[in-house]
Amino acid sequence: MLLRHTIDSVDYRFDSLKDLLAKASPARSGGELAGLAARSAAERVAAQMALADLPLRAFLDEQLIPYETDEVTRLICDTHDAAAFAPVAALTVGEFRDLLLTDDVDGEFLCALSPGLTPEMAAAVSKLMRVQDLIAVARKVEVVTRFRTTVGLRGRLSTRLQPNHPTDDLTGIAASMVDGLLLGSGDAVIGINPAGDSAQRTGELLRLIDAVRERYAIPTQSCVLAHVTTQMAALQQGAPLDLMFQSIAGTEKANASFGVSLALLKEAHDATRSLNRAGPDANVMYFETGQGSALSANAHHGVDQQTCEARAYAVARVFKPMLVNTVVGFIGPEYLYDGKQILRAGLEDHFCGKLLGLPMGCDVCYTNHAEADQDDMDTLLTVLGVAGCNYIMGVPGADDVMLQYQSTSFHDALYVRSVLGLRPAPEFEAWLQGEMPSQLALPSPLLAALGSGGAGA
Amino acid sequence: MTDLARTRLPGLRALTPARVALPTVGNSIATREVLAFQAAHALARDAVHAPLDMAEMERRLKEQLTLPAGTVQLRSNAPDRATYLRAPHLGRTLHEDSAAKLSGEACDLVIVIADGLSSKAVERNALPVLQHLVPALLELRWTLAPVALVQQGRVAIGDPIGQRLRARCSLVLIGERPGLSCATSLGAYITAHPRVECNDANRVCLSNIHETGLQPQEAAMQLLELLQVARVAGRTGAALGGQVHGLMALESD
Numbered sequence: 001m002l003l004r005h006t007i008d009s010v011d012y013r014f015d016s017l018k019d020l021l022a023k024a025s026p027a028r029s030g031g032e033l034a035g036l037a038a039r040s041a042a043e044r045v046a047a048q049m050a051l052a053d054l055p056l057r058a059f060l061d062e063q064l065i066p067y068e069t070d071e072v073t074r075l076i077c078d079t080h081d082a083a084a085f086a087p088v089a090a091l092t093v094g095e096f097r098d099l100l101l102t103d104d105v106d107g108e109f110l111c112a113l114s115p116g117l118t119p120e121m122a123a124a125v126s127k128l129m130r131v132q133d134l135i136a137v138a139r140k141v142e143v144v145t146r147f148r149t150t151v152g153l154r155g156r157l158s159t160r161l162q163p164n165h166p167t168d169d170l171t172g173i174a175a176s177m178v179d180g181l182l183l184g185s186g187d188a189v190i191g192i193n194p195a196g197d198s199a200q201r202t203g204e205l206l207r208l209i210d211a212v213r214e215r216y217a218i219p220t221q222s223c224v225l226a227h228v229t230t231q232m233a234a235l236q237q238g239a240p241l242d243l244m245f246q247s248i249a250g251t252e253k254a255n256a257s258f259g260v261s262l263a264l265l266k267e268a269h270d271a272t273r274s275l276n277r278a279g280p281d282a283n284v285m286y287f288e289t290g291q292g293s294a295l296s297a298n299a300h301h302g303v304d305q306q307t308c309e310a311r312a313y314a315v316a317r318v319f320k321p322m323l324v325n326t327v328v329g330f331i332g333p334e335y336l337y338d339g340k341q342i343l344r345a346g347l348e349d350h351f352c353g354k355l356l357g358l359p360m361g362c363d364v365c366y367t368n369h370a371e372a373d374q375d376d377m378d379t380l381l382t383v384l385g386v387a388g389c390n391y392i393m394g395v396p397g398a399d400d401v402m403l404q405y406q407s408t409s410f411h412d413a414l415y416v417r418s419v420l421g422l423r424p425a426p427e428f429e430a431w432l433q434g435e436m437p438s439q440l441a442l443p444s445p446l447l448a449a450l451g452s453g454g455a456g457a
Numbered sequence: 458m459t460d461l462a463r464t465r466l467p468g469l470r471a472l473t474p475a476r477v478a479l480p481t482v483g484n485s486i487a488t489r490e491v492l493a494f495q496a497a498h499a500l501a502r503d504a505v506h507a508p509l510d511m512a513e514m515e516r517r518l519k520e521q522l523t524l525p526a527g528t529v530q531l532r533s534n535a536p537d538r539a540t541y542l543r544a545p546h547l548g549r550t551l552h553e554d555s556a557a558k559l560s561g562e563a564c565d566l567v568i569v570i571a572d573g574l575s576s577k578a579v580e581r582n583a584l585p586v587l588q589h590l591v592p593a594l595l596e597l598r599w600t601l602a603p604v605a606l607v608q609q610g611r612v613a614i615g616d617p618i619g620q621r622l623r624a625r626c627s628l629v630l631i632g633e634r635p636g637l638s639c640a641t642s643l644g645a646y647i648t649a650h651p652r653v654e655c656n657d658a659n660r661v662c663l664s665n666i667h668e669t670g671l672q673p674q675e676a677a678m679q680l681l682e683l684l685q686v687a688r689v690a691g692r693t694g695a696a697l698g699g700q701v702h703g704l705m706a707l708e709s710d
Contacts, residue, residue, distance in 0.1 A: 165473055368634060369574055
């Protein structure tokens with residue numbers, strides 16, 4: 001297939017589908033770092049024009065990373081649903097963008113289409129979309145998941161309460177949990193990033209969440225974001241684990257750098273499901289992703305970071321996860337340099353995830369060496385609320401004192417719910433309106449419970 | 458704070474360094490706390506972007522320490538901060554002008570001081586560590602290469618420096634990525650037989666060295682111990698059960 005386009009009498013040629021996708025990507029530092037980006041603004045648009053004329057089918061005929069060498073490619077090919085793909089099989093990528101934006105295409109259509117789309121198709125069309133397109137189409141898709149709460153319903157925005165502490169001090173973590181719960185945070189999950197990765201620590205933290213959840217009858221679920229093998233060890237020791245977490249990426253080699261494979265994820269998924277803590281139909285997995293992870297592991301195979309990210313969603317979707325979020329600004333300015341790049345990447349990830357049928361959330365975040373600040377986060381938060389994002393993070397004062405980066409605060413979630421008329425998950429909303437939160441606010445019994453209660457302190 | 462602000466459960470604040478129990482107005486955080494956050498962010502940003510004053514650092518080192526081989530000023534291949542942030546690999550290699558400055562007898566240790574992601578961390582905490590560490594090393598008859606001061610350096614810059622100086626070990630003191638709670642945290646990385654093929658699995662690391670974290674004196678004592686282990690074993694890193702940081706955690710590499 002000849003991949004070329006002429007602009008202003010300059011003929012731009014592209015070596016392969018992955019070269020075309022990389023050069024068609026809106027500018028970001030990670031593309032430049034990988035040496036894959038377009039070399040001029042005109043070349044970028046030429047690539048986008050050539051991509052617009054490319055049949056969607058091309059992504060079924062040519063694999064970006066060989067089937068033989070990458071299990072993520074095998075997963076994508078082997079689970080592709082040709083019947084679901086049929087309604088768009090004759091379209092080019094550009095025509096597909098146009099179709100997505102028509103009034104006739106609604107959430108039901110997109111839900112049926114999803115198994116027919118590969119991550120490469122989702123990434124390709126996103127590269128032709130402006131910010132408003134990414135919002136308008138993602139907003140059509142409703143992906144609903146359930147554990148003890150129902151997350152992703154239209155008109156709802158949930159939060160992961162993230163009560164991290166630099167030394168995993170149980171009282172300190174509990175203080176952040178109480179603060180967040182009183183501010184309406186935690187309906188997606190109460191999820192702790194542990195400072196130490198051990199099964200014992202993971203068990204202690206899970207027991208803490210479980211004790212508070214039971215005592216105050218909070219409709220939510222627990223998670224400790226240790227490595228999947230650590231969580232499985234904790235689970236075998238009897239820890240009350242609700243959601244099984246893992247960071248994932250879009251190539252076999254990048255997943256190997258995280259110490260995981262599809263087989264290991266399946267084992268973890270099956271072990272968690274067998275606990276049956278919220279009924280046989282509950283979604284039990286929680287995945288985090290982020291543009292740049294494959295590049296940072298030197299495992300990108302010449303595929304641009306946004307396409308690699310979409311491929312991670314193919315890994316996620318086979319496990320029917322409860323929660324998936326991109327940690328969009330965490331990995332650093334060598335991948336997403338500034339607020340503008342983080343904004344676009346957050347919306348691309350949310351769009352691609354939703355198009356592929358995932359319950360997509362976003363950690364709206366940045367590090368102190370990126371050219372970004374709270375104003376950029378406010379903007380991304382607001383547009384994600386408009387786009388129908390399933391959940392965001394809730395971190396005390398937006399300052400994660402363990403991971404040393406800035407995310408969204410409990411107050412940020414209240415702001416976006418307020419200005420956009422969004423509500424928490426229904427079960428959690430009912431809890432907030434009941435008696436329990438006021439009991440949580442009584443300091444003395446609470447602190448007594450935390451200091452010496454069944455939390456393993 | 459105005460009368461409009463309200464704080465729920467102020468007692469929580471004593472239980473964690475996290476920003477809990479913030480005074481609120483409506484759904485929003487009150488002015489005082491918003492500005493406190495902005496101030497912390499400003500300090501962190503300044504720590505990332507302020508250039509390390511090499512001449513001043515050199516002057517203080519010479520004034521306050523006995524350094525048998527003196528000091529040497531070096532730079533990586535990253536020409537400026539913006540490039541350094543976008544292209545981490547450039548901060549791991551030595552500019553040819555700097556490489557030409559390095560030669561000499563084999564030695565036990567080269568100490569490298571690199572700006573990393575916080576020049577403020579280096580300015581504040583590198584000297585206090587060395588004031589406790591260098592005299593102890595000299596007493597143990599370690600031979601030291603010139604102390605290398607590096608602009609726009611990452612952790613791995615210690616490898617080409619150590620290799621050229623034929624050092625049996627390198628110690629890189631480097632500014633860690635600033636957080637809001639501390640913009641002056643120093644990291645220390647020890648690599649036995651430094652050479653350009655080394656990677657992070659070949660190192661041991663102490664992090665969080667600052668006034669309210671791991672104290673410089675305590676850090677110096679731990680580094681002395683780690684250096685002695687490295688010298689006896691002739692290697693560092695995962696094989697020795699040292700603390701090896703993963704990709705996401707190793708913020709000053």
